[in-house]
Structure formats: C-alpha cells, structure tokens
Amino acid sequence: MSIGVIVFPGSNCDRDVQWATEGCLGMTTRRLWHEETDLSGLNAVVLPGGFSYGDYLRCGAIARFAPALQALVDFAAQGGRVLGICNGFQVLTELGLLPGALTRNSELHFICEDAPLDVVSARSPWLQSYGSGGHLTLPIAHGEGRYQCSDDTLKQLQDEDAIALRYGHNPNGSVADIAGITNTAGNVLGLMPHPERACDPATGGVDGRAMLEALLD
Amino acid sequence: MSVRIHKAPLEIVPRYQARVLVRLRPSVLDPAGEATRGAASRLGVEGISKLRIGKAVEMELDAPDEAEARRRLELLSDRLLANPVIEDWSLELQDS
Numbered sequence A: 001m002s003i004g005v006i007v008f009p010g011s012n013c014d015r016d017v018q019w020a021t022e023g024c025l026g027m028t029t030r031r032l033w034h035e036e037t038d039l040s041g042l043n044a045v046v047l048p049g050g051f052s053y054g055d056y057l058r059c060g061a062i063a064r065f066a067p068a069l070q071a072l073v074d075f076a077a078q079g080g081r082v083l084g085i086c087n088g089f090q091v092l093t094e095l096g097l098l099p100g101a102l103t104r105n106s107e108l109h110f111i112c113e114d115a116p117l118d119v120v121s122a123r124s125p126w127l128q129s130y131g132s133g134g135h136l137t138l139p140i141a142h143g144e145g146r147y148q149c150s151d152d153t154l155k156q157l158q159d160e161d162a163i164a165l166r167y168g169h170n171p172n173g174s175v176a177d178i179a180g181i182t183n184t185a186g187n188v189l190g191l192m193p194h195p196e197r198a199c200d201p202a203t204g205g206v207d208g209r210a211m212l213e214a215l216l217d
Numbered sequence B: 001m002s003v004r005i006h007k008a009p010l011e012i013v014p015r016y017q018a019r020v021l022v023r024l025r026p027s028v029l030d031p032a033g034e035a036t037r038g039a040a041s042r043l044g045v046e047g048i049s050k051l052r053i054g055k056a057v058e059m060e061l062d063a064p065d066e067a068e069a070r071r072r073l074e075l076l077s078d079r080l081l082a083n084p085v086i087e088d089w090s091l092e093l094q095d096s
Helices: A014-024 A065-075 A087-094 A151-159 A209-213 B032-042 B066-081
Strands: A003-007 A028-035 A044-047 A083-084 A100-101 A110-121 A133-142 A146-148 A163-166 A180-181 A189-191 B015-024 B054-062 B087-095
Touching: A003 A014, A003 A065, A014 A209, A044 A087, A065 A083, A065 A087, A083 A087, A087 A100, A087 A189, A146 A180, A163 A189, A189 A209, B015 B066, B054 B066, B066 B087
Parallel strands: A003 A028, A003 A044, A044 A083, A083 A189
Antiparallel strands: A100 A146, A110 A133, A110 A163, A163 A180, A180 A189, B015 B054, B015 B087
C-alpha cells in the first residue's frame, strides 16, 4: 500500500505531504515527477499545494497537461483515491475531475491563517471519521481560493451531497462558503485548506490526520 | 558550382495574426478590476463606473487556410487559453 505525491515544477508542499503521510502517519509514500506516466502500484495519489508552472495563465491550467495527469484521469476512473490540496484542488478543476473553478480571493489578499471548517458531507471516505456536522480547523494559505461555479453546478453538488467542507467564516468569497468538494463517486477530494499542515502535534494541531489516513484505509 | 533541383514546388503556408481576448464572465466578480477602479479614482480620473481586467493573447500561426487557422485557435481558446467555467473569449484573426 503506497501513496504517490505528484511533483510539478513550482510545487512546494510535496515534502510537507510526505512528512505528514510517512513521517507522522507511517504510510509508505513516494514523490513522482510530473512526467511519470506509470501510476501502477499506487493506492492513492496526492496533488500537493504550491504554484505549479508558476500558475501561469491560470492556477493549474498548465499542470493539467502533465503526462502524470493523463494517467491520473484513468486512475480516478478506476476508483483510485485522489486528493488535491490547494494548488492540487485548482489542478483538479482545470483537469475536469472536479467541477467549478478557483478564482482570486474577493479581498485580493493572500490569506494565511487557521480556518474553522464544517463537515457538510461525511459520505466520502475522506470525512467519514469526522462525521457530518463535525468541526475541524485547518490552515489555509492561498491567494486564489474563491470557489466559483454556475447555479446548475452548485445544485448538482448539493443534490449529489458532494460539498465536503464549508468555511465557518468565509475568508475568500467562495460560492456557498465552499472549502472542499468531492466528485460524484466520492473517491476524489479537492480542498483549499491544508490537512498535511495539521498532522504533527508540534506544528499546529492534528485535525488533518484522519483525512490523510483515508488515503489508504 | 552545384545545381539543386527542387523535386516539389515550394509551398507557401500563409501566416495569420491572431488575438484572443479572454474576459471573466459578467457574473464572476473581478476584485482586481474593482481595486484598479478604486485607484483610478484616487488618481483623479473620475466617471469610470465599470472596470474589468482580462487578457489579450497575441499569436502568429501558420496554417493552410483561414478555416483551419480558425479551427486550431478555437480549440486552443476553449481548452487552454480560457476556462469556460469563469471566462469568455473572442478571436480576432487576419492574414499577415
């Protein structure tokens, strides 16, 4: 059982993820360069935070064409677990594995703070152990995290119970306070907050642990 | 002195100048545009009631004909230059 963390030029949370999953939680993890096309042997894949390809054009717009992500589409279709954190969430929306888009924060600031979050749906494995209606606190660190989607897409997210997390205090102007969503099947989760930065009791709480443990449970 | 014989006639592929304008859809908030509008007012430029920031992508493209040039650029605009979830685009194309 092992986890792959895809590294793009400009990723900067890939080692944080590995520290959390392997260092704190003891799960075998390897980092994969984005040109890798073979995801066999992996049970879960993480797209980490950072600024892939300098966020040129739009956040995640160039990363989407990386060879590893063409393989990731098949991986996800076969039910493999995929977690996109921050820039990874942006990449998943550009790739079309998750609906909507992430845009500039409404107040323009890069926001770096702890965010209280509410679990909206615990139907996916990612949030089962938190329970629907549960609360957790995870750090956020982004300039472009304002989730946007059409009214139709929002209704679909609601109907499919695919809104995973909402902000307690909307920091960025996201539609419906959305902080994270899953795909219809529930095996793909994208979120702006950083669970990997909340796994080591020495550096800011452990509320992210159960979410990362769900990579391999 | 050597003589070169061209086996095939030289093909001249036309070159097109293209500009794709990418704009945030009207329903999407443009906080950077709003901030710039505020700065315009502080500069003393009054009367700007709306300011939206987009992108202009300028390209030169070699293609056999205009229809093919348009087809390629439409694909590019739809799939890469703009994200249809939040953006609209328009294409200007001319022979160079």
